[in-house]
Amino acid sequence: MATRRTCLWKRGVKVSETFEMEIFRYYPDKDNEPFIKSYEVPFRDDWVVLDAINYIKDEIDGTLSYRWSCRMGVCGSCGMMVNSVPKLTCSAFLKDYPSRKIRVEPLQGFPVERDLIFDMDDFMNKLTEVKPYLLRKEGEEKPLEEGEYLQSPAELAHYKQYTLCINCMLCYAACPIYALDSNFVGPAAIALAQRYNLDSRDQGRNQRQEVIASHEGIWECTFVGECSVVCPKDVDPAAAIQRAKVSSTLDWFKEKMIPRSKG
Amino acid sequence: MSKSNEPVLWFLFSAGGMISAMVFPILLIITGVILPFELAGEVTFERIHNAVKNPVVKLVLFFVIALPFFHWAHRFRFTLIDIGLKPISFLVSLLCYGGAITGTIVAAFILWKI
Amino acid sequence: MTTYRKPVSNTWWLESKPYFLFVIREFTSLFVAGYCLFLLLFIAKAGDSQEAYATLILSLKSPTSMVFHLISFTFILYHAITWFNLTPKIMVFHLGEERIPNALIAGAVYLSWGVVSLIISWLILGS
Incomplete structure (x- = not known):
């Protein structure tokens, strides 16, 4: 297998369990209709949904598109529907889904531009x-010099x-x-x-x-x-x-x- | 966009919601169980009859009935719109508020006649 | 740019528990209106004659009336509880920098509910 970029991976943490990610895919120039594609990712106790999505992007399918930035619940970019509930994916832990399977879709109510990215x-x-x-x-606007x-x-x-x-x-x-x-x-x-x-x-x-x-x-x-x-x-x-x-x-x-x- | 006249309907909805939440549960217990099964001893016809003839009681009863009618009208209108009747929202509003106005007139008539 | 918009079905409120409970909360209004109609009937009979009132009280013992009251009570109680629980969201008071806690406002609302119910029972049923 290819070299893992995730640092925890490098430390040689043993991964035997997996987690199934069903991801909403849509590529407007190619697909008429969106579809759901399933990916198997390693299950880690300390992974959030965004980590699993980053893993898919880095290791399995580089064409997956989504927004994220701070991964600490501040920037507000990584909102997605996780099992039909709107979540910040950087704050939703995989371990909180004991069925070991989730469906990730773009936030509901907005027009989708591509995959998990909406307008x-x-x-x-x-x-x-x-x-x-x-x-x-x-x-009633105070002049600048009045402080x-x-x-x-x-x-x-x-x-x-x-x-x-x-x-x-x-x-x-x-x-x-x-x-x-x-x-x-x-x-x-x-x-x-x-x-x-x-x-x-x-x-x-x-x-x-x-x-x-x-x-x-x-x-x-x-x-x-x-x-x-x-x-x-x-x-x-x-x-x-x-x-x-x-x-x-x-x-x-x-x-x-x-x-x-x-x- | 212009300011909506929705506030007056929302006010009636809220007032009716508060009144029905505050007084309907106990009234239901009284008319549903206590009066028919005489759980609080005998409540005579005269007592109830004289009460509903009292002008102050009549006024209170008018609001206790009319406002919850408007509560229903407003809430039900939005429920129907939310669950798919948006294309005929004007008709829905007409039937709901029309119903509440009819209910209010009937209430006023019944109380007036007593 | 081509975009995809997921259509919203008219059964959206059956697809999640909070949405379902919301629609149930909204449907309680039907029972509120239903009980308004019953109250009008009650007042009309009570204002009419002893016979009319006695017949009504007798009919209140029927299974139909029991079922009507039981179902109405369930839904109207749900209306009352959801209504009172949401009241603190609307009534926001600050004491200096501190916001008066929701629980305190909800508590006051529930307390007045109890007091109002007692007063009504006393007025109608007497001591």
Whole structure:
């Protein structure tokens, strides 16, 4: 057999058990339909799914395409469906699948470009739609020389949870509403909007509401709640959406009940 | 994109959801077991009759029935849309909210007549 | 570029347990509406005459009524529990830098459920 590149391999760790990986393959110029291809990889206690996929790429089939980078749950690149559940493959251990067999597919709900790689343009556009940066009202922007906007730790606590998102898109893959209608703005983008809405330095909520309070914004969500279950960073986007529903409802009553002169 | 009028429906859904969760389980126990089998001794017709004739009780009963109707309408509308009726979502909404409005009118009529 | 989009079947909610439980939770609304209709019937009879009310109470002993109540109770209880468990997600309070724990808010909601149930029993059934 060829020289093993994996360092653990070099140490001569004895491998007698195997693990079956069923991988979703799709090559648009060659295949009309995707298909599942099975690979046998060594089973190691300390391997995560991504290690097994890297092994396939390095040792068995170099044509396999997928995204990954940090392999430590920070970059958010290696999200895939493992046995139909969205997972960061760098954090999903092989030993947690005692049947010694898993199926790996691209994240659900997105158009697949090749093998495990999907098109994330839609998500990227949604992130920019919600204006995820500090906005100030006209004329209220401090001049640079006056320094930064100060914030207390208590004010930080109101939105800190929502800053932890790594844009891995597992929440979109877990959301049946997004799978049914990709116009839905979706969990991570709404949580990110809330991250700025709840920031004491920000004044841009009204601008974001144009997207958030639209039908395709929060109102398409039926609180399935799976986005929060699969989130590797406990951002809890489902709660962010429900809270946005409450504040948008208060807005609605204020706008409809208190007539304002137009001008 | 424009702001949706969904908030008013969501508000009715939430209020009805909270009311039905809070009071329906105990009401079910009372009408299902306690009253028919007299588990809490005899509850006379006069007691119940006078209660439902009381205007304050009537008002409370109106909300306890009307809001859960809207809870149903909103939730069921989205359930049907989610499980495949999206192409006819307008008709689904019409039937669901129409049903809730009918239920509310019937409730008001029954309470008014007593 | 050609891409592949996996079609979503109308039975997507049968394909995983959390989705199935979600749809069950949503279907509890049918039983909520059903019990609303029953309450209307009950009020109409109770507001009518002694005979009408007595007939209704008698019919409540029938197997049909028992099954209706039992099934409705099961689903509405599921609605109540899922509803109360999700309430802390919506009601978020901070005390300084600390967020008031979900368990505390859920506890308060369950406690008020108990109190409301007791008050209703007392109002209807008397002491």
